[in-house]
Amino acid sequence: MAATSRWQYLDRIRTVKGPFTDDDFDGSVVPETMDIMKILVIGAGGLGCEILKDLALSGFKDIHVIDMDTIDISNLNRQFLFRKDDVGKSKAECAASFVERRVKGVKITPHNNRIQDFDEDFYMQFAIVVCGLDSIEARRWINATLINMVDEDNPDSLKPLIDGGTEGFKGQSRVIFPTVTSCIECQLDMFAPRAAVPLCTLATIPRQPEHCIEWAHVIAWDKEKPFPKLDKDDPEHITWLYQKSLTRAQEFNIPGVTYSLTQGVVKNIIPAIASTNAIIAASCCNEALKIASSCAPSLGMEENYMMYSGNESIYTYTFKHEKKDDCPVCGTLARPLTVNSKWTLQDLIDHLAERPEAQLKRPSLRAEGKTLYMQSPQSLREQTASNLAKTLKELGLESGWEISVTDAAFVATFRFILRFEA
Numbered sequence: 538m539a540a541t542s543r544w545q546y547l548d549r550i551r552t553v554k555g556p557f558t559d560d561d562f563d564g565s566v567v568p569e570t571m572d573i574m575k576i577l578v579i580g581a582g583g584l585g586c587e588i589l590k591d592l593a594l595s596g597f598k599d600i601h602v603i604d605m606d607t608i609d610i611s612n613l614n615r616q617f618l619f620r621k622d623d624v625g626k627s628k629a630e631c632a633a634s635f636v637e638r639r640v641k642g643v644k645i646t647p648h649n650n651r652i653q654d655f656d657e658d659f660y661m662q663f664a665i666v667v668c669g670l671d672s673i674e675a676r677r678w679i680n681a682t683l684i685n686m687v688d689e690d691n692p693d694s695l696k697p698l699i700d701g702g703t704e705g706f707k708g709q710s711r712v713i714f715p716t717v718t719s720c721i722e723c724q725l726d727m728f729a730p731r732a733a734v735p736l737c738t739l740a741t742i743p744r745q746p747e748h749c750i751e752w753a754h755v756i757a758w759d760k761e762k763p764f765p766k767l768d769k770d771d772p773e774h775i776t777w778l779y780q781k782s783l784t785r786a787q788e789f790n791i792p793g794v795t796y797s798l799t800q801g802v803v804k805n806i807i808p809a810i811a812s813t814n815a816i817i818a819a820s821c822c823n824e825a826l827k828i829a830s831s832c833a834p835s836l837g838m839e840e841n842y843m844m845y846s847g848n849e850s851i852y853t854y855t856f857k858h859e860k861k862d863d864c865p866v867c868g869t870l871a872r873p874l875t876v877n878s879k880w881t882l883q884d885l886i887d888h889l890a891e892r893p894e895a896q897l898k899r900p901s902l903r904a905e906g907k908t909l910y911m912q913s914p915q916s917l918r919e920q921t922a923s924n925l926a927k928t929l930k931e932l933g934l935e936s937g938w939e940i941s942v943t944d945a946a947f948v949a950t951f952r953f954i955l956r957f958e959a
């Protein structure tokens with residue numbers, strides 16, 4: 538009795554006929570379906586801890602979690618499933634056993650792995666995938682994998698992907714029905730890489746503590762070479778940068794340089810705030826509950842993207858992000874790419890890394906059946922490296938030609954139609 542009364546309020550939502558349930562719904566099936574339904578959580582960090590707790594308390598009984606990270610002492614202020622004794626242990630394993638202890642009847646299977654360690658057969662066993670990641674690259678990988686898995690003759694091959702993300706006081710949650718609605722790659726330009734501070738600002742007129750730290754990191758380190766190679770995990774190296782930054786900040790009367798800020802800027806750590814994680818994780822898990830039980834319409838087919846901003850007061854906005862026909866992952870058309878014929882192939886490669894909708898760091902390029910540059914194997918890289926200094930014109934490329942770009946980090950081929958600037 539105690540076991541069922543624990544869920545009685547949840548079951549009022551899950552089993553009572555409502556405006557969004559099917560006509561023949563009698564309320565008896567949902568708990569059973571949710572009891573056996575497998576759901577996958579990717580990431581057991583700030584968002585992942587919240588997601589695991591929320592899913593377990595929302596009636597999911599068979600949860601898997603993937604995370605290859607180990608627990609660091611700095612995680613403990615917000616990753617509340619971990620204790621001091623857990624430092625150094627696997628996040629996935631500690632999170633799973635904590636939630637299992639607290640919520641009886643829930644099974645959580647941890648995987649101390651990279652997502653790329655698993656194949657389609659593994660991902661096929663889940664009904665829903667929920668991501669709580671801080672890496673765009675990992676999101677792009679799972680997005681492309683789930684889209685590749687869709688088989689029109691097998692409705693079970695379509696796995697709803699729920700993605701949460703936070704940065705400081707801002708966050709978003711979105712629901713993707715692979716191949717049907719706008720995907721993570723369609724939405725990539727919403728996540729432009731952070732603009733670099735111009736070198737001249739660093740060198741001449743710093744205005745923020747971060748500028749002083751970047752100055753120490755980029756300019757002072759190179760000039761003085763206090764150690765042969767910068768190791769961002771070595772406290773001695775970070776201390777050197779911290780002291781340099783502090784001296785510079787004092788010169789310009791800029792407050793706010795601390796050791797931990799220095800570490801954050803140098804390691805490019807995105808600030809994480811416990812309550813933003815809680816808000817975004819909660820909204821992701823409500824969508825999972827709605828998809829699993831049909832108790833209310835979920836984000837997805839129409840409105841599919843909720844953005845939250847707590848930077849200035851509070852603001853949320855939910856909208857429909859449209860699928861793109863020229864999305865390299867879920868679309869069919871090649872994307873136009875404006876280039877200049879005087880660019881070298883290296884310029885083009887740098888451009889692909891910076892463009893918000895491409896963000897390809899290690900691309901290999903082919904054009905009309907001809908290899909322009911290959912990152913691997915090494916023999917091909919050496920053979921094609923001489924092309925990097927040649928201009929697009931010298932390489933014989935013409936406006937209107939299609940180039941295909943692959944990057945070892947992704948399972949997609951990116952197709953672009955060259956448009957030469959007049």
Ligand SMILES: [Zn+2]
Binds near residue numbers: 719722861865866
């Ligand atoms: Zn897409």
